[in-house]
Amino acid sequence: xxxxxxxxxxxxxxxxxxxxxxxxxxxxxxxxxxxxxxxxxxxxxxxxxxxxxxxxxxxxxxxxxxxxxxxxxxxxxxxxxxxxxxxxxxxxxxxxxxxxxxxxxxxxxxxxxxxxxxxxxxxxxxxxxxxxxxxxxxxxxxxxxxxxxxxxxxxxxxxxxxxxxxxxxxxxxxxxxxxxxxxxxxxxxxxxxxxxxxxxxxxxxxxxxxxxxxxxxxxxxxxxxxxxxxxxxxxxxxxxxxxxxxxxxxxxxxxxxxxxxxxxxxxxxxxxxxxxxxxxxxxxxxxxxxxxxxxxxxxxxxxxxxxxxxxxxxxxxxxxxxxxxxxxxxxxxxxxxxxxxxxxxxxxxxxxxxxxxxxxxxxxxxxxxxxxxxxxxxxxxxxxxxxxxxxxxxxxxxxxxxxxxxxxxxxxxxxxxxxxxxxxxxxxxxxxxxxxxxxxxxxxxxxxxxxxxxxxxxxxxxxxxxxxxxxxxxxxxxxxxxxxxxxxxxxxxxxxxxxxxxxxxxxxxxxxxxxxxxxxxxxxxxxxxxxxxxxxxxxxxxxxxxxxxxxxxxxxxxxxxxxxxxxxxxxxxxxxxxxxxxxxxxxxxxxxxxxxxxxxxxxxxxxxxxxxxxxxxxxxxxxxxxxxxxxxxxxxxxxxxxxxxxxxxxxxxxxxxxxxxxxxxxxxxxxxxxxxxxxxxxxxxxxxxxxxxxxxxxxxxxxxxxxxxxxxxxxxxxxxxxxxxxxx
Numbered sequence: 001x002x003x004x005x006x007x008x009x010x011x012x013x014x015x016x017x018x019x020x021x022x023x024x025x026x027x028x029x030x031x032x033x034x035x036x037x038x039x040x041x042x043x044x045x046x047x048x049x050x051x052x053x054x055x056x057x058x059x060x061x062x063x064x065x066x067x068x069x070x071x072x073x074x075x076x077x078x079x080x081x082x083x084x085x086x087x088x089x090x091x092x093x094x095x096x097x098x099x100x101x102x103x104x105x106x107x108x109x110x111x112x113x114x115x116x117x118x119x120x121x122x123x124x125x126x127x128x129x130x131x132x133x134x135x136x137x138x139x140x141x142x143x144x145x146x147x148x149x150x151x152x153x154x155x156x157x158x159x160x161x162x163x164x165x166x167x168x169x170x171x172x173x174x175x176x177x178x179x180x181x182x183x184x185x186x187x188x189x190x191x192x193x194x195x196x197x198x199x200x201x202x203x204x205x206x207x208x209x210x211x212x213x214x215x216x217x218x219x220x221x222x223x224x225x226x227x228x229x230x231x232x233x234x235x236x237x238x239x240x241x242x243x244x245x246x247x248x249x250x251x252x253x254x255x256x257x258x259x260x261x262x263x264x265x266x267x268x269x270x271x272x273x274x275x276x277x278x279x280x281x282x283x284x285x286x287x288x289x290x291x292x293x294x295x296x297x298x299x300x301x302x303x304x305x306x307x308x309x310x311x312x313x314x315x316x317x318x319x320x321x322x323x324x325x326x327x328x329x330x331x332x333x334x335x336x337x338x339x340x341x342x343x344x345x346x347x348x349x350x351x352x353x354x355x356x357x358x359x360x361x362x363x364x365x366x367x368x369x370x371x372x373x374x375x376x377x378x379x380x381x382x383x384x385x386x387x388x389x390x391x392x393x394x395x396x397x398x399x400x401x402x403x404x405x406x407x408x409x410x411x412x413x414x415x416x417x418x419x420x421x422x423x424x425x426x427x428x429x430x431x432x433x434x435x436x437x438x439x440x441x442x443x444x445x446x447x448x449x450x451x452x453x454x455x456x457x458x459x460x461x462x463x464x465x466x467x468x469x470x471x472x473x474x475x476x477x478x479x480x481x482x483x484x485x486x487x488x489x490x491x492x493x494x495x496x497x498x499x500x501x502x503x504x505x506x507x508x509x510x511x512x513x514x515x516x517x518x519x520x521x522x523x524x525x526x527x528x529x530x531x532x533x534x535x536x537x538x539x540x541x542x543x544x545x546x547x548x549x550x551x552x553x554x555x556x557x558x559x560x561x562x563x564x565x566x567x568x569x570x571x572x573x574x575x576x577x578x579x580x581x582x583x584x585x586x587x588x589x590x591x592x593x594x595x596x597x598x599x600x601x602x603x604x605x606x607x608x609x610x611x612x613x614x615x616x617x618x619x620x621x622x623x624x625x626x627x628x629x630x631x632x633x634x635x636x637x638x639x640x641x642x643x644x645x646x647x648x649x650x651x652x653x654x655x656x657x658x659x660x661x662x663x664x665x666x667x668x669x670x671x672x673x674x675x676x677x678x679x680x681x682x683x684x685x686x687x688x689x690x691x692x693x694x695x696x697x698x699x700x701x702x703x704x705x706x707x708x709x710x711x712x713x714x715x716x717x718x719x720x721x722x723x724x725x726x727x728x
Contacts, residue, residue: 003397006078006079006604007076007078007081007130007131008077008078009075009076009131009135009138010074010075011073011074011138012072012075013070013071013072013073014038014061014070014071014073016631018062018560019055019058022054022055024679031052031053032052033050033082033084034051034076034081035050035089036050036076037071037093037097037140038067038072038073039073039074039103040070040071040072040442040615041071041072041139041639043070044105045069045070045103045104045105046103046105046140047061047067047070047105047106047107048094048107049061049090050086050089050096050541051198052083056611058073059339061202064572066106067106069715070589074135076089076131080123080127080279080525082117084120085117085124086276088092088115088117088120088124089124089128090113091114091161092128092496093131093155093233094159094170094529095112096141096154096160097140097156098149098154098157098158099141099148099153099154100141100142100201101142101143101151101260101653101684103140104260104262105262106212106262107212108204108205108212109158109159109201109208109213110225110229111213111581112159112207113161114144116589117499118368122235122254123426125450126653127656130173132347134135139166140236146425146646150424150425150426150486152253152256152257152466155212156254156655158200158204158205158261160197160201160265162194162198162318163193163368163370164269165366165367166194166198166366166368167225168203169364169702170198170202171224171225171228171640172187173185173187173202173333173364173454174228174363175228175362176333176342177232177282177331178228178631180663181333181360181361181699182361183332183360183361183392184331184332184333184355184358184361185331185333186352186355186361186362187333187366188336188361188363188364188366189337189366189367190366190369190379191337191339191340191371191379191536191542192371192504192574193367194368195203195335195337195366196284196287197337198366199335200258200282200286201242202270202333203211203243203268204263206233206236206241206282208263210229210230210233218282223618236282239281240278240279240281240286241268241280241281242269242270242274242283243253243258243270243284243286244284244285244286244288245269245270245286245546246287246288246290247462247478247481247482247553248271248480248495249461249463249478250286250481250483251269251270251271251464252267252462253482253483255267255269267553270668271377272291272321272324272325273308276311276324276328276329277327277557279329279330280502281329281330281331282330282331282333283328283329283332283642283661284333284335285335286335287335287340288322288334288335288352289320289336289337289338289346289347289352290340290342290346291321291325291346291347291448291479292305292320292321292345292346293320293321293347293351294306294317294320294346295345296345307504312324312327314327320351322352326355330463333395334352334355338352339536339537340481340535340536340537341530341533342481342534344521344526344530345529351510353641355501355596356638361373371484371540372402372494372540372543372545372546373544374399374401374404375401375402378397378399378402378404379540381562382536382540385559385562385615386505386535388504388505388558394562396561396564397562397563398564401544401703402544403487403547403548404545404548404568405545405564405566405658406549406550406556406559406564406565407548407549407566408489408565408566410452410720411451411452411453412567413547413548413549413566414455414489414490414559416566417429417487417547418471419701420635421487422634423634424486424487424544426484426487427485427486427488428470428485428488428554429473429474429475429489429491430474430476430477430488430489430490430491430538430541431521432477432491432492432495432531432534433476433477433493433495433514434513434551435447435448435457435513436511436513437513438458439457443459447474448474448491448550450551455473456473456474457469457474457476457505458473458475458476459487461478461479464479464700465483469634470577472669474491476530477538480535480538481538483532484541484543485541485542485543485545486543486544487542487544487545488548489546489547489548490535490538490541490546490547490549492548492552492555493551494508494509494552495508495513496531496535496552497555498552498554498557498558499559500554505528505532507528507531508522508526509528542701547566548563553642571578576611577608577611578608578609578611583609586608586609586612586622586623586624587609587610587623587624588608588609588610590625590626592702593698610624617656620643621645621646622644623644623646623722624641624642624644625642625644625658625675625728626639626640626641627639627640627642627675628668628702630674630701630702631675631698631699631702631705632675632699633697633700633701633702634700635699635724636656636675636724640726640727641727642674642724642725642726642728643660643723643724643726643727644721646722652676652678652680653679653724654677654679655677655682655724656699657675657678657696657721657722658674658675658720658721658722658724659671659673659674659675659676659719659720659721660717660718660719660721661710661715661717661718662717663710663714663718664708671685674696676696676698676708677696677698678695678696678697679694679695680693680694683696692711692712693709693711693712694709694710694715695707695708695709695710696708696709696710
């Protein structure tokens with residue numbers, strides 16, 4: 001049975017007659033776990049919940065003043081649902097409906113489920129994806145899951161399941177907010193440790209009624225957090241709060257997130273200058289390492305800075321925006337990373353160190369890595385690489401889950417970034433300040449010229465990553481700091497080199513062209529630290545992968561010792577074909593002569609085997625085929641030998657399959673066979689279900705390849721032979 005047939009979604013009017021209408025529904029009325037969505041299309045508000053007693057829960061909601069205003073309920077039920085599954089589906093619906101942005105959710109953000117259970121990924125995630133598609137049909141959800149995954153509204157949503165690290169940080173903050181002897185809280189964490197998410201989570205937490213939190217699944221060991229929240233809500237029933245974001249571009253992004261969250265407003269996200277207008281109970285400062293002092297400011301920034309200092313009675317030469325926060329807040333929470341301070345106008349580390357030493361300051365360290373899939377191993381490697389401290393025994397950096405490559409051709413890197421943009425979206429080029437911004441005065445000029453490739457710096461400084469045409473431009477630290485990308489193509493310019501004799505990274509000041517970042521530099525060591533911080537920060541933007549191109553040949557040679565090279569001959573182990581079977585050999589089939597059952601059709605003399613590295617795979621049910629053509633080149637390069645697993649049942653939707661049918665006419669493979677991404681449409685009747693059509697989609701950069709559509713009358717001998725595993 002396909003997962004789309006394994007659940008029901010029933011729609012009812014949400015009113016006092018609802019409990020009687022669901023009496024005859026077994027899952028809704030038989031203590032069976034299910035999920036529900038209350039909504040109103042006029043108010044654009046919704047509430048997501050799960051329960052084992054639908055009648056009682058609906059009566060409770062109908063007695064609630066805010067929920068009474070909702071008009072429709074969708075009940076999601078299935079014979080496969082259990083308590084773990086419904087908690088998980090509820091949590092996913094809250095996260096994705098919030099990221100969808102069509103409805104503002106009445107839900108609180110504490111107590112969202114995030115635990116493993118049987119078949120969570122194999123079955124229930126597939127069910128959730130089909131539920132989401134049905135909700136789009138119903139008009140409850142608007143956007144695809146893939147689109148939401150890449151959206152700022154989803155990435156910075158307050159509806160997150162916090163890690164243990166973040167929960168510890170949250171408890172430290174709450175204890176500090178309710179303690180009379182604590183004024184300032186310093187939350188340290190490197191790039192990707194979830195500082196921004198924690199700040200937004202806390203903001204939403206404080207602006208949510210206690211009754212909207214899901215405390216039912218908290219165990220005894222977790223009871224402290226709900227108790228702390230209760231004390232916090234009592235101490236600050238309606239606090240004056242602000243989220244201060246020093247960088248204008250990132251501030252606009254978070255303002256837009258707040259605009260779409262129930263209980264929050266875009267005006268709650270402010271710049272440092274706005275803090276001085278009134279006194280706040282609680283101020284949260286994200287990216288607090290980017291607060292400024294009066295060094296290297298220019299024009300109106302200087303005059304505004306000086307005017308604010310006079311108004312607050314501070315010394316404009318000694319004090320900074322950090323002092324503004326301390327003066328205008330009853331409690332202040334600073335999310336801080338010293339390694340992301342990138343210019344001399346940033347508040348000095350010493351100022352934060354003095355704050356750290358105050359008796360009324362409390363601290364917490366965030367260590368877990370949430371951005372890059374390479375995790376803490378990749379983060380530590382970047383630190384070692386740029387500090388020239390990679391252990392001699394380390395060798396080339398390897399990761400099974402993170403794509404980290406050094407390019408020796410800039411043209412190749414640009415091409416690969418554009419391919420990743422088509423495949424995943426949010427793939428961008430980022431560079432250090434080794435080129436002047438000449439296109440700002442003459443839009444016809446190019447800024448960055450490497451070989452035959454000519455590119456321009458970012459045309460906008462506000463939300464550049466999401467701006468039209470950004471894939472054709474190069475971003476800088478100021479337009480990318482704080483943001484997530486799927487892939488980052490990082491360009492190391494000629495302002496940074498490597499001294500092979502001294503074995504250290506050196507800075508070429510004459511090639512560094514950020515005037516605001518270079519003027520007022522106190523010494524060469526400070527410039528060295530700022531530039532390394534810039535590269536550390538942009539090297540931690542890519543969630544799925546990071547590509548590197550290095551202009552300086554000596555630095556490139558140094559990096560090549562530790563970073564795998566794109567297109568290197570030794571990137572893949574040599575594939576050996578043999579006629580002799582072996583315990584680590586799998587059959588290799590020629591699609592030109594193989595029969596439909598892929599078993600004994602070839603004669604013994606024609607059989608070949610692919611030798612796999614020892615113990616690389618459990619070879620049961622595996623076989624290999626050579627894929628010729630460009631119809632799948634987004635995933636499978638022309639001429640690749642690919643690994644397949646014989647199909648033995650289960651959902652095929654969204655998977656790449658090797659299929660056969662007499663009706664198949666493939667431009668690359670000819671008759672009978674094809675390798676494509678599978679999708680299907682079904683007809684449900686009293687007798688069960690059957691395929692209406694099967695669609696086999698190409699995944700190609702060439703638009704000439706079109707889907708192969710097999711209608712009902714051509715499906716009699718359709719067969720999925722294997723499921724694609726990987727390119728060998």
